[in-house]
Amino acid sequence: MDGAGQQVGTWPRCAAIFGASGGIGSALCSELAARGVATIHAGSRSGRVPQDQAIRPFRFELEDETSISAAADAMRNAPPDLVIVASGVLTLPDGTGPERSYKSLDPVVMARVFAANTIGPALVAKHMLPLLPRDRRAVLAALSARVGxxxxxxxxxxxxxRASKAGLNMLVRNFAIELGRTHKQAVVVSLHPGTVDTALSEPFRANLPDGxxxxxxxxxxxxxxxxDGLIPADSGQQFDWKGGRVPD
Incomplete structure (x- = not known):
């Protein structure tokens, strides 16, 4: 990864955050607004997103392709050059958490986890990648995890x-290869945010070292x-929050 920091302040012109009501997604919206990004499309299931004159809320369901397609259509006349998929699940709403052993595998649970962590982001990419500009820098980033x-x-x-995030990382690689044929300045990556103080990580922080x-x-x-620092040669890779490459 090389520096592209000279573009900060002028890039992105427009951003779209899918999962803008979560801890990280909400913070991304606020940070982009503070940077002066003119238009930030902030998508969530609930419609509850940060309030700012630059933020334009929209509703979508990660497991409902029609809602994702409708969101993309609404952005078609002023498409984003930065798209971040900030959604995902570790513990299901009913309290079912990650399996400790293969003996605990449940096909219904697995399907729900893959729907949220792999299939949903893939559908976002399906409808948002065609909107990315071909004549300038564009980035689609999906939040993944080092355990993938x-x-x-x-x-x-x-x-x-683990398997759902590994699957997401493979899709990111596939999308990067395909998009690179037509969008020479585009970057598609997955990002590991570290352990963040959100509802997703809360049940698993008991033994986390200080700092x-x-x-x-x-x-x-x-x-x-x-x-900010990504270049086209980085497309298809996974990076951690420090900018270091995460092994495949």
Whole structure:
């Protein structure tokens, strides 16, 4: 990854955040607004997103392709040059958490996790990648997780979550290859935000060492800092919040 920081302040012209009501997504909207981005499309299921004159809320359901398609159509006349998929699930709404053992695998649970972490972001990409400009820099970033790295897996467990994020990372690579044929300045990446003080990580922070928990505002600044430095040669890769490559 090389520097592209000279574009900060003029890029992005327009951004779209899918998952803007979550801790990181909300913070990304606020940080982009503070940077002076003119238009920020902020999507959520509830419609509750940060308030700012630059923020334009929209509703979507990650598992409803029609709602994603409608959101993309609404942006077609003024398309974003930065798209971030900030949604995902670790613990299901009914309290079902990541599996500790293969003996706990449940196909229904696995399907729900993959729907949220892999299929949903893929559908966002399906409808948003065609909107990205061909004549200038454009980025689509999806929030992933270090535990989705196959090469970095040393402890196992968390089967559905790991596999769903590994699947997302593979799709990011595929999308980067395909988009690179027509959009020479475009970048498609997955990003590991670290352990962030959100509802997603709350049940799993008991033994976290001091200094390894980041607040959402800090996480948003870190992620946007990484995005600022991306170049087309980085497309298809996964980066952590410090800008380091995460193994495949």
């Amino acid at each position: 790295s196959i090469g970095d897996n040393r402890v196992g467990g968390w089967h559905s979550y 390894q928990l980041t607040d959402p505002d800090g996480a948003a600044r870190n992620l946007l800092g990484v995005i």
